[in-house]
Structures are given as structure tokens and as C-alpha cells.
Amino acid sequence: MSASEPISAQVRLPVNSHLIDHAGIIPSGDIPRFDQYMGWILRESGIDVRIVFLPSVSNKSIETQAVDLMSQLQIGKQTGQQRGILLLYDMKEQRLKVEVGYGLEEVFPDVFVNYLVQDHVKTFFASGDASLGLRLMLRLLQHRIREAVIGNDFDPRTISKVRELEYLSGGAGVNSVLALGTKDGSKPTAQPERNLAFPAGKSPASAYHTYLDWLAHWPMNLNAEFFTTESRQYLASLPSSPAYAEFILFGEYGKQFKVVERGDLALLYFTNTPFVSPHFFIKTNGEWHMDLMAEVRNTHEHSGGEYTWAYYGDQDKYTYAFSDLLVTLKGYRRIQDGDNRPLVIRGDR
Numbered sequence: 001m002s003a004s005e006p007i008s009a010q011v012r013l014p015v016n017s018h019l020i021d022h023a024g025i026i027p028s029g030d031i032p033r034f035d036q037y038m039g040w041i042l043r044e045s046g047i048d049v050r051i052v053f054l055p056s057v058s059n060k061s062i063e064t065q066a067v068d069l070m071s072q073l074q075i076g077k078q079t080g081q082q083r084g085i086l087l088l089y090d091m092k093e094q095r096l097k098v099e100v101g102y103g104l105e106e107v108f109p110d111v112f113v114n115y116l117v118q119d120h121v122k123t124f125f126a127s128g129d130a131s132l133g134l135r136l137m138l139r140l141l142q143h144r145i146r147e148a149v150i151g152n153d154f155d156p157r158t159i160s161k162v163r164e165l166e167y168l169s170g171g172a173g174v175n176s177v178l179a180l181g182t183k184d185g186s187k188p189t190a191q192p193e194r195n196l197a198f199p200a201g202k203s204p205a206s207a208y209h210t211y212l213d214w215l216a217h218w219p220m221n222l223n224a225e226f227f228t229t230e231s232r233q234y235l236a237s238l239p240s241s242p243a244y245a246e247f248i249l250f251g252e253y254g255k256q257f258k259v260v261e262r263g264d265l266a267l268l269y270f271t272n273t274p275f276v277s278p279h280f281f282i283k284t285n286g287e288w289h290m291d292l293m294a295e296v297r298n299t300h301e302h303s304g305g306e307y308t309w310a311y312y313g314d315q316d317k318y319t320y321a322f323s324d325l326l327v328t329l330k331g332y333r334r335i336q337d338g339d340n341r342p343l344v345i346r347g348d349r
Contacts, residue, residue: 023053023091030131037138040304044345045145048076048084056092066099076101107148115159136247143251146275150341158253161216198224200287204259204266207281207288215249231292251276262321269338277309280318294318306342307332
């Protein structure tokens, strides 16, 4: 294939597909689900997310190929506002290029794109589970899109919490060399000597800040004292990865919250993001512990609607203690004094 020959002459690149994998990275059975997920993002926000895995970009530079694919696939053309983003992976050279449409440079500033390339994408390629890594990356993209839709600017302090970040300049789009790795044995071994770094809290707020610090350290200490015993057992049963920890941190770090205490129980909820469910805390022997199992039992996530989570607790101690704070909005049970701004679903217009 010559440098001037379009890539579509070599491989079929259907214009309406959101995920095109000609490098065999994603199991074929998972591709329809990813295509559907990115279709939901498009209907929800009007932002066209595309991911293309190629064996090689041949004689073209990856930068030129990304620009050509933006045009060939008509990425972001449906809205007429260049509201599209392409993630192009070159298998042969092991490089990723993120190309951001002009209409989305404020939604996806370079510092955010660089985070995806340098941190999250490297993690998912090294994890040995490309489908899981891709799913987490799409959730990061969707979270950023949702924050932008309700008018929240990107806060680079989130990334600073994870690493020392070099801020980029020079326009939208970043590329980096990546390596496909093997499974890294991602469940960490607890390190008892680190327990003192993550003690139980003197208050629910201090326990929560310890939780944020805990998320930013890898491998995570599964015996951290600020968790309840049941929460530690639950964490030990889950597969763990730095990508997932960073995903949670990305959604919560720097967000404003309120804490309501009722005896030995506390509820922490967010007041400047409607996308994060509340946290639960219990005081034992004068110290506050985070109760992840209460969160699992009492809150559920949702997709495709005006709200991304709802409260489902019933006849448990937390629901009894905080029932007066609950309100039902459009069929979703939420915290009355929290951030309850609904998403505007563009597909409903």
C-alpha cells in the first residue's frame, strides 16, 4: 500500500462502527457490546467516540493516519460541530494516537488526553485483559463527557494526585509509544507494614480522605484499617488493578461533599457532581471506618437515563438512620440535598 493510498483500500472500515479491531486485540464477542456502549454515549451527549486498532499504519505517520481516519469515518460529522474523538492504535509500532475534534478541545484538554495515553492506556495494555481495560477507559471518557455536559471544567488536580504530570501544549492530540504486555498478577499482596499509612478516621471526613490516598497508592493495602472488616473481605475477593483504582479516584478527587452523622453512622454525599453515589461510614471503638458493603447493598448504578445512580436501601440501619434525607426524582431515589442535576439526553430532543 502506498503512502497516498487510503487505509480503507487495505481493510474495511465501516463508517457507522464505533470499534474497529483489525489487530485482534478485543475478543470478537465483546465488540458488539462496545459498539453499543459508544452508541449510548453518542445518543446521550452527541459526542462521537471511535476506537480503531490496526496491525500497522503502513507508510503513513500515525498522526497523518489519524487525521485521515477522522475524515474517512466522518467522526463527529453527525452534529456538524466536529464533536468526535478517535483513539487509533498501531499494533506494529505499538503506538497510540488520540485525535480530538475541534469542537471538543475544551471537553478533552491535552492534560486529560495525555493522562489517557500515558497512564490509563498503558495500564490496560499491560493488564492482560484488553476488554476490561477498554471498558474502564470508555467509562473515564463518558465520565468526563458527563461532567462537561453539566458545565464542570476538568480539574487537573485529579491527575496530580496520581502522578507528577507534565502539562502539554500545542493543540489537541497526543501520541505515545505503548507496549502490549502480559498479565501482571494484578491482585496485590497486602503489606501489613503499610497499615499505619491508612488508619481509621477521627471523623468520617478524615476516613474519606484516607480512602482517596489509599486509591492513589499501588499496590493497594487490602488490610487498610479505615475499612470495616467486612469491606476488607469484600476487597480481597475482587480482581484489582491500578486502572480501576484510578477510575474511581478520577470521579471523586477534588469534589465537594457533605457529611451527616447520626450516632455511630455517617453518610457522605456529593454536592457538585451528580455522578458519584454516596459513601457510608460506621464508628467502632471511637474510630470511623468506611463501609463498602453498605454502598454495594444500598446503591446501584444506571446507564442510559437522566441519573447514573439511585439509592435502593431498604430496612437496613443506614436507611433507617437517613430516611429523611432521601427523595424520589423521576423514579430515582436520591439524596435530597445532594447534586441532583439530571443529564440532558440529546437523543430525546
